[in-house]
Amino acid sequence: MQHSTNRATAMFAVPGMELSEQGNFSIGTGCYCLHQRVYASLWGRVSFQETGEANSLRIDIQPRTRSQRSTCVPTVGDEVIGKVLKVTWRAVVVEIFAIQEKLLCYTFRGVVRLPDVATTSSDKIDLHNCFRPGDIIRAQVVSLGDPQAYYLSTSRSCDGVIYAMSSADPNQRI
Amino acid sequence: MERRISQRYGPFFEPIHSLEREYQRTRPNNAPRSLVLNTGTVVDAAGSGYVELGKTKVIVAVQGPRPPIRIRGGVENTMNGRITCEVVKSSFCYYSYESTRMANVGRGVSEEERLLSTRLVRVFEPIVILDKYPKCSIDLYVVILEDDGSAFAAMTLATSLALADASIEIISVVSSVTVAISTKQEYLVDPDRTESECAVGLITVSLPLHAAQLCEIQHTGKLSIQVWLSAVQLAVEVAQTIGNSMCQFLLQEMEKNETPSLCS
Amino acid sequence: MYAVSKAEKAYLLDTIETGTRLDGRQLFEYRPISLQVGVLPSASGSSRLRLGETEVLVGVKVEVGDVVESSNDNVQLLFTVECSGSASADFLGREAESWSSELQNALESAYRAANVFDDERLSLVPGKFCWLFKVDILVLDTGGNMMDAISMATRTALSTTLVPRVHIVQSEGSFELEIDDNPDACDTLKVEKAPTFLTFSLIGNHFVLDPSIQEETCARGKLSVAVDANGDICHVYSFGLLDAVELSRLLTIIKKTGKVLLNRLDECVKNGESS
Incomplete structure (x- = not known):
């Protein structure tokens, strides 16, 4: 399932949606890479951030929060x-x-x-x-x-x- | 699965052959029933999903990722994330007194419920990115409120919604559909209970959004390879349309709740 | 839990990419199968099958039972699958229940779909009594691919099962069954319609038939299909994300291999040899 990405506006993502057609994205939270394509793994709002390198954007997905508490898990360094x-x-x-x-x-x-x-x-x-x-x-x-x-x-x-x-x-x- | 049930707890007042004669399918053969989706129905759970496929109603609540309640298996297993599942068929979802009695309602988990839970775990084990949840257990609690055919497909859809609602990282939402092959060699998409019981074969297919792959195929009855392949192809096409509707629903929900998030 | 190191896993994936496997087999080749029938004198039929390193013992007991309501079958089949503790510690305790009930369900579903015991001669008193075949399956050694070994052993055990001849005496509305005491007055079962399972593991991007235990541990998916002699599919069990295009290619292989396998099994039982 393909969605055109408009970098200027905010976009929402559903797990399994493709977030990029080109290969110049780097992975942040909430997405994964498969066969040189980036897919979403969380249901939420997509944000693109410029990283230092030219033409490269970092994709993050902020999960939709329904309640005040989150379902995070402790990881090393937290x-x-x-x-x-x-x-x-x-x-x-x-x-x-x-x-x-x-x-x-x-x-x-x-x-x-x-x-x-x-x-x-x-x-x-x-x-x-x-x-x-x-x-x-x-x-x-x-x-x-x-x-x-x-x-x-x-x-x-x-x-x-x-x-x-x-x-x-x-x-x-x- | 549905066929087997009818063999054991079959309808007592209507023999199957007369059911088949009187029954008329009101929608085209390749159209699924009306779909109702909802998330967030269970307030206490981390995430929940509710699906209505025609008259079949299923609700799924997800608790997790949380430290496991019961430690199972050897020491090596407990450092990995895992999924557990409990399926309960509500006592009012059985359609005859005899089948309620034989299914041991209220006396612990019946074998059918246990088989349904292992199947659901099997579908979602490759889907949930368990590497991100070490030592945790993601517990699925499924209640089948009414079973009018295609209960497993409804369960899979509801579980995908619940996992998305709980912000648990999954490879994709999973859409699922059942196709029945009738005695007249017709392919009936999303059969209800009568069609499932009269069917020669039943195939349930679950697939993620990037539909080049299949999560799970469940099959009952004897079918030749050509019939099997055509049924699976038809099921894949219909499941893709259902998957698209599910995506649209989730995106619309996001737009509705376009308020600043409560947690930073 | 069979443990495989990362290096071993990488080596296995690379060898499979080249089209052969660690033990030199082709991708769709079975391991050597050895078979013995009649190993349990107290059972009506039995067989012991060894597939590579997996060993399975099946015993069939024939009884007369009451007909289950609303069932039209002549014969009731009751499968019980157990794994002996010496084979593997994974299958003891609570975990074993879900594993064995899945296998039992798969066998029951496949045999019911294939309508194996359709024979009129097998029906006793329709609506009252019917034959009850209790198939007890014991896994003695786990070497990968238990499903196939179990289904093959079950089929051979059933094919050598001796069913005693029964005379039905009807008196005043009630039925009495007289079982012939003569040990030679027995019939063998016809199991041409019985299906057998073919299990494929998805390793990397390739499907391999009859995985060994190392291959099963490294696999990211699994597909078990029950086929009968005509190539009809009676039951499917799948796990993991499977490629849809590969599936259709697999089905032709399944049909061919299934037929060959079933023929060989029947031949062996007839000739009394091991293959």
Whole structure:
């Protein structure tokens, strides 16, 4: 099924629709390439962005959002926000409920291991002093982990507990 | 599938041969029935689709991608994304008391429902881009509200709508149609229940929008190769028109909701 | 779960592009089949078939059963498919249920469509009693392409099944069945109409017949077609995105190969040899 693409106006896409006839597009989110043609894989609005190279446009599809929550899945490098469920001496178990400030439909399990909590002197940290169950933390996904949980890290300066119950002021850093 | 059902739970008050004599098809042989499409009918689900093909009504809700409820298979399998499906035929969709009793309604999943769910998973496994959803499970919940023939085709259409509505990356929306070969060697597109039961053969074809490929072919009955090929070709043509209508519907829905998105 | 590394997969795809396969076969060639019949003395009919590395054992038990309402068949066929634990751990537990019910459904659908046991001699008391053939299939070893092995073994087991002769005595509206005690008073079944499945795997852009287990793991699609001796299609099972143009080309191959295969099977059973 072919649709003529008009680069000037916005366009909507249905999964399976062909987005380009020429070969000078690069793939962004929501589309895939098959036999030198770009097809859409999400239902939403298509946007074309100029990239640095001449004659090359990047195609992205922004999915149509019906509700306030999104159906994203954490990937490596994402910044996530989660609630602490359990603190043990070597890991903090977290329930991820938002990715990059977007609320999710479904929560995922994540774990911050002791070496990933801070960049320096991990053996001197007592996790029970840093985290408490019920705290909200911001972390970064470092790997897909095991089937039970994603592996997270709070070693960047903007990571850590951002909201805790005993004092209402958010703390930015452990 | 439909033929087999009639063999087991056949109509008790009307023998099949008399049905065939009295029945008149009111539309041309190669015309499908009226199609009603809708998305977003189930508010709680990530995505949902509702399809009416004539009197056949099917609703599909998608939950996911989410961490799987039940871990199945070996350890290697759990790092891949997977699709699960549960099909339920509502208790009021059976057309005679005997067939309701024999189908064990309310006493767990019947074998027919289990076969329908494995078939639906088989259709959509190559369609959903599961690489983007590792460790997640995409759960499809299908309810057949009324079955007047071509229930599987309606299920496939509704599932495509539901997956698009849930913003799950799929290679294409899948359109599907059933063709029945009657005892008079006619090709009847989108048969209803009476035509399906009297048919010599039934072929259901599911295909993505770039119709050079087929997702799935389901076949019942004995057919020679020429008849099979012609039926499949006819089904492919009709499925393409249904696919185009589905695309138009989805594009119109987008234009209707041309408001700024709620999530940034 | 049979695991194949990326290098092996790439090597397999490249060899298939050249038109041959890893074990030297052509694209539409079967592996060597060896067949034994009458291996289970307690069953009415049995066979054990080996297709390459896949091994299947089928036993048929003949019983008299009540007629299921609204069914016009002379004979009821009940298929049960199981995979032994020593063959593969994949098929134990809950996963096995959906796999075996799919295969059972495929066999039932194919045999019903082909109307195999159409024979008038097989009907006992129409509306009351009929023959019930219980076909128990046990997969002993999985080496790829179980569907074909199962269907071939089922057909040969049924063709050597001995059905005892039954005298029907009608007295005062009720029927009594007297089964002949003489072990030689038996009939064999005619299974010329029984279909057999031909399974193709789609690897890269080519279809290959009778995939081995490595080929099945690397395949991105699968097509199983049940054909009978006339080349009529009785059942189709497909998975994955299949090219429509290739399908029509495949069908001529299916018809030809199906006939050849069925003839060979019947010959072997008659001559009592293995091929």
